[in-house]
Amino acid sequence: MAGMTSASHNSLRRLLSFLGLGKRAGESDLLEPAELARWYASLAPEERAAVSRELAPRVRPRPTRDPATLPAVATGRLVFEQDGPQGPIPLHHLKVELWDRDPGAPDDFLGEGFTDADGYFSIRYDPADAGAGDLPDLELCFFEPQHTFRKDGRVVESWRRIGSERGPDDHGGLHYDFGTLRLPYWEYDPTTPLARLLINEEGTPPTAYAPGRALAMLKAVNPIELIKRQHLLQIRLGRVPSLEKLQADYPESMTVRMERQAPGSSRGDAFFGERLLNGMFATILDRDPEVPGDPCSFRLYYPWNAYEQDGVHCLPDVDVRLRLEEGRVLPVRIILGLREPGATAPGSPITRRSFTPADGADWEAAKRIARVSVTLDSELGNHLAQCHFNVEQYAIAAHRNLRINPLRWLLLPHLREVVLINQSANGFLVGPSGYVTRASALTEKGIEARLLHLMGSYDWRGFVPAMPVCEGHRYAHAAQLFWKLLGEHVDAFFSEHGDEVVAQWGEVRRFSDDLVAHSAPAFVCRYLRARVVGNDAPWFVRSERMTLDEKAAQPPPRAVSAVTETDSPQPGEVESLKQLCRYVIYFATFRHAWANNLQWDDAGEVQYACLGLRWGKNGSLPAVDDPDTAPPPDEATEMLWISWMLSKTSYGLLLANEEEDVHPRLVERLRAHASEFSALGLDIRTVSSRINI
Incomplete structure (x- = not known):
């Protein structure tokens, strides 16, 4: 010992x-x-x-017996509860145990087996094992595999019971057929076009949070919970706090601190550009198509007029032009496509107005509108869609299909818990009463359309993080380093387990089939069809985008590309699988950490960045100094509570590896580069191994 x-x-x-x-x-x-x-x-x-x-x-051991010599047999078939296009979908490679059920006394184990590729099982047993004078009361128990890693990288397997099925009492025959048993196991929600897990309103998900996560949530939220409750009570009693008082009650955010130390520093053009490079807003910067061949001109475009809006908030199309000058990216023009106040329909008539730094107060107002626009896009795009919902579709397909393939050792540690936090988001952030629906211009229908378009643009094939645009592009440099280390980790895993991955390729095919069949239809907007599809378009950054020429076909193909369509790998498909694994882990770890952990920095001040601005008096643009255009106090305190909670809750960290389910090689590889990440503004200790907040 x-x-x-x-x-x-x-x-x-x-x-x-x-x-x-x-x-x-x-x-x-x-x-x-x-x-x-x-x-x-x-x-x-x-x-x-x-x-x-x-x-x-x-202990007196039971004599070892050849199962083929045992006199009795129990048979049956396990299938998913929901059928597929060709009928029942087999639950393959699940462990099945047969027991004699003895109320009030220890049950007697009779035998075990595994379902085959078509979900069938056959378990031979000896009825005498039920005990002298006792006929067995048959019961099946079903188990899914679990794993941990030892420090030397060896895998320790275990089994988790997921369900059972009662058979007959006092069964005296030598054969019993349980028939076809339908298990509600990792089912897709048929009511949504996205790949989402079906969780009944009163049901229990097929997975659970790690125990330590609850304590981490309480530790993060308790300091600010009473602040929010006090604000909401004051509002109900008619003693509405000012935005200044409300903000001051919360911990000091980065932009509040900057304004206290150097007024105007967080509102300047340089800081605006810096956060587009390195903040929670960090995104792809395309070259400016109107300045062909200029490597220093960039563009960001947000087409909000394509979606239904509430008519109360001001959310125009936002077209930001930027220029790289002396190592800094600066905004040089902002073009707003403004609806009339009260207009709600997608594609409403708009008036375009252009602003430059020479416009003084109007320029500051335009920057504020652009900042709100990129905040909303970051929450719906960089964070919720590209990380949470994107990773969920891989999680469902993996849990449904990967059991005896060692691929699950590589992927499942990064896919646990995401369906649980996404279930919370269904009502907490989106949906008819979600915070994003109430606080932004987009209606529930508008949000659903935006998420469907976003999910229709994500694919693992060909993805590589975009190259930095300048030395100060810390996010892109960190993304390149993390992507490189993930590649080494995945390559090492396949060197060790690749033969067995190939031997169990049938599970990879089913995994791939589920991914493709349930992904969103590919979405390529009219602008990209006209300007990029079939054209050279050197201004367009393709490395992080799906292959537009392929996905623009009619009728639209599925957004997610297939890894394989056969039960044995074809040339190049093992490399494709490695690329998919690298992509999934990247978004479940680094990309989510960057978008999520910086929310208090970039969305921790109501007047700096929020999800929605209301129209000014008489339908004017929301001015920088007009408090009536900012979120009302109840939404403002909720926004700050959410930003703090999301940024400060951390459990399931990669380097801590609390559940010991991540291969220690990845942990050590990242730890060895901690100083490099730190120099780029990332504390690698804050990166989670999975999405659970």
Whole structure:
């Protein structure tokens, strides 16, 4: 028992004491059976092995028997609850155990097996194992695989029970067919065009948060929960706090601190450009198509007029032109496509107005509108769609299909819990009463359309993080480094386990089939069809975008490309699978961390950046100094609460590897480059291994 902690040693001694083994003089039995089971389950694998070694000489072993010689057999088939286009979908490679159910007494294990590729199982057993004079009361138990990694990278497998099915009582025959059993296991939600998990209103998801996450959430939220509650109570009582008082009650954000130390510093042109490069807004900067051949001119465009709006908030099309000057990216022109106040329909008539730094107060107002626009796009695009919902579609397909393929050791640590946090977002952020719906110009219908278009533009094939546009583009430099290290990690994994990945390629095909079938239709807007599809368009950054020429076909193909369409890999498909793995881990870790963890910095001040601005008096543009155009106090305090909660809640960190499910090689590889990431503004210790906030 070398290497065991004193607490573990005491736990083991108590277990052995209950069993009458290793008991000290004068000690009594300490554990009830249920407590014994809990203690044993809490032991580490090496501690369980120590218990087994201690018990082995004292327990009469059951003679080893050839299952083929056992007289009885139980058969059946497991399928998903929802059918596919060709009928029932088999639940392949699940572990199935057969037990004699004995109410009030320990159950008797009869036998085990696995479902085959078509979901069928056959378990041979001996009815006599139910006990003398007892006919077996049959029951099936179903298990999915779990894993952890040892420090040396070796895998430790375990099984998690996911369900059961009662069979007949006092079964005296030698054959029983359970028939076709439908399990509601990682089902797709048929009511949405996105690949989302079906969770019934009163149902329990097929997964759960790690226990430590709840404490992390309480630790992050408790300091500000009372602040928000106090504000909402004051509002209900008619004692509405000013935005200044409301802001001051919360911890000081980055932009508030900047304004206290140097007024105007967070509102300047240089800071505007810096946050587009390195803030939560960090996104792709295309070259300016109107300045062909100029490597220093850039453009950002947000087509909000394409979506239904509430008519209350001002959310114009935003076209930002920027220029690289002396190592800094500066805004030089902002073009707004303004609807009339009250207009709600997609494609409403707009009036275009152009602003430059020479326009003084109007320029500052235009920058504020642009800042709100990129904040909303970051929340819906960089954060919710590209990370949360994008990763969810890979999580569902992986959990449905990867069981005996070692690919799950590589992917599943980064796909756990995302469906749970996304379920919370369904009502908390989006939906009819979600915060984004209430606080922004987009209606519920407008948000749904925007998310569908975004999801229709994401694909793993060909993805590479865009190159930096300047030395100060810290986000892009960090993305390049992280992508490189992920590539080394994935290559090393396939060098170690690639043969078995190929041997179980049938699971890869089913994984790929589910991904493609349930992804959104590919979306290529009219502008890109006219200006990029079929054209050279050197101004357009293609590295992070799907292959437009392929996805612009009619009828639209699915956004996610297939890895394979066969049960054995064709030339190039193993490399495609490696690319997909690298892509998924990148968005579940680095990209989500960058977008999420900076929310308090970039969305921690109501007057600096929010999700929606209201029209000014008489339908005028929202002025910088007009408090009536800012979010009302109830939305403002909720915004600050959300920004803090999202940025400050952290559990499941890559370098901490709390569940020991991430290969230690990736942990050490990232830790070895911690100083390089730090120089680029990223504390690698704050990057989570999965999306759970």
